[in-house]
Amino acid sequence: MMVSEILQTQDELARVLQLCLEVIESGQETVDSLLSRYPELWDTLRPPLEAAAWLYNRTHLLNPRPGFVDASRQRLVYHLYYERAGPLVIPWFEQQHFFCRHIGGRKIVIQPSLGFTLLILLFIFNFNPALTIKPPIPAGLLTQ
Amino acid sequence: MPGWLEVDDVELLKLAKNGEADAFGELYERYAQIVFRYVYAHLRERFDAEDLTEEVFLRAWRSLSNYREQGVPFQAFLFKIAHNALIDFYRRSGRSGGHMPIEEQSFPDLLPETGEVALINMEHREIRKTLDQLRDDYRTVLVLRFLSGLSPEETSEVMGRTPGAIRILQHRALSALRNLLEL
Numbered sequence: 001m002m003v004s005e006i007l008q009t010q011d012e013l014a015r016v017l018q019l020c021l022e023v024i025e026s027g028q029e030t031v032d033s034l035l036s037r038y039p040e041l042w043d044t045l046r047p048p049l050e051a052a053a054w055l056y057n058r059t060h061l062l063n064p065r066p067g068f069v070d071a072s073r074q075r076l077v078y079h080l081y082y083e084r085a086g087p088l089v090i091p092w093f094e095q096q097h098f099f100c101r102h103i104g105g106r107k108i109v110i111q112p113s114l115g116f117t118l119l120i121l122l123f124i125f126n127f128n129p130a131l132t133i134k135p136p137i138p139a140g141l142l143t144q
Numbered sequence: 145m146p147g148w149l150e151v152d153d154v155e156l157l158k159l160a161k162n163g164e165a166d167a168f169g170e171l172y173e174r175y176a177q178i179v180f181r182y183v184y185a186h187l188r189e190r191f192d193a194e195d196l197t198e199e200v201f202l203r204a205w206r207s208l209s210n211y212r213e214q215g216v217p218f219q220a221f222l223f224k225i226a227h228n229a230l231i232d233f234y235r236r237s238g239r240s241g242g243h244m245p246i247e248e249q250s251f252p253d254l255l256p257e258t259g260e261v262a263l264i265n266m267e268h269r270e271i272r273k274t275l276d277q278l279r280d281d282y283r284t285v286l287v288l289r290f291l292s293g294l295s296p297e298e299t300s301e302v303m304g305r306t307p308g309a310i311r312i313l314q315h316r317a318l319s320a321l322r323n324l325l326e327l
Contacts, residue, residue, distance in 0.1 A: 010312055010315075011308060011311070011312065013315065014308070014311035014312045014314070014315045015311060017311070017314070017315050017318075018296060018311050018314070047318070047319050047322035047323075048315055048318030048319050048322060049318075050322055050325075051318040051319070051321040051322040051325060052290060052318055054321070054325055055286060055290035055291065055321075056290060058267065058271055058291075059181070059290070059291055059293075061264055061267050061268050061271060062180070062181040062184045062185055062268070062271070062291055063177065063180075063181070064176070064177060064180045064184075064193075064194065064197075065190070065194075068180075068194060069172075069173060069176045069177060069180075070173075072172075072176065072194065072197070072198055073169050073172050073173055073176070074169075075198070076168075076169060076172055076198060076201060076202070077165045077166060077168070077169040077172075079202070080165035080168060080169075080205055081165050084163055084165065
């Protein structure tokens with residue numbers, strides 16, 4: 001037999017197998033019922049069809065846990081929105097490079113927006129009215 | 145946009161390329177399971193497969209500007225990314241590439257498993273152990289075709305071969321698998 005004929009036979013066999021697989025996958029027929037339609041190819045088609053059936057029967061073992069896709073979709077979309085928006089940036093501060101220093105030859109950078117937030121918190125803490133009210137009677141006078 | 149189910153992949157991709165994260169979320173919903181199966185067929189731990197599935201889609205999102213609808217179908221695009229992500233995972237795990245034969249793996253102490261979970265894990269190991277004995281291209285074609293459910297045409301896009309070559313490869317791979325099975 002010529003090589004081209006062998007290749008043609010292989011291709012035809014692969015086509016028949018593919019047709020059989022599609023029929024099995026659709027649930028119309030079983031391996032046995034299908035093979036009975038191709039008695040002349042029984043020996044050739046049976047091994048691959050049995051292997052395919054073995055794989056089909058185990059597909060569910062590789063499914064993700066229930067709820068994984070929903071939960072991870074939400075996580076992913078949240079992450080994408082965050083990534084698209086980028087970190088909070090206050091342009092004026094970004095231009096000033098207030099928080100950029102070279103220490104020991106290495107550039108140390110504090111994100112300006114973070115520095116700005118820290119400054120505001122420091123300001124609020126220092127001028128908190130609750131902390132600045134003085135006691136009406138000096139405790140020292142009563143204890144003398 | 146409400147009613148994502150009615151929107152086809154091409155439209156979702158256009159929206160996603162314009163930065164619409166919810167449209168990409170819908171694509172995730174449609175393809176996460178088959179990507180997960182592909183990844184999990186190569187990995188031991190379910191949690192690694194979950195992390196890697198998310199990483200695949202994150203990489204896809206970042207590469208969307210390079211994706212052209214006229215070229216490779218989206219599924220093939222995703223599976224190529226998944227393939228690269230697996231290689232990177234092996235490298236991070238201290239391996240030079242290729243898959244980790246099940247015999248070489250040491251199983252860590254696991255938490256007590258329920259009967260059903262233990263059975264599923266055992267069967268998962270059995271699949272991996274069997275597939276690991278096959279040639280790389282045989283294993284890939286079987287996972288893509290039968291576990292991830294891609295058509296021969298889609299598989300051909302992922303593997304860079306013609307659909308005819310994929311049908312022949314699938315035939316040989318199935319015959320090789322049958323020789324390994326004790327049915």
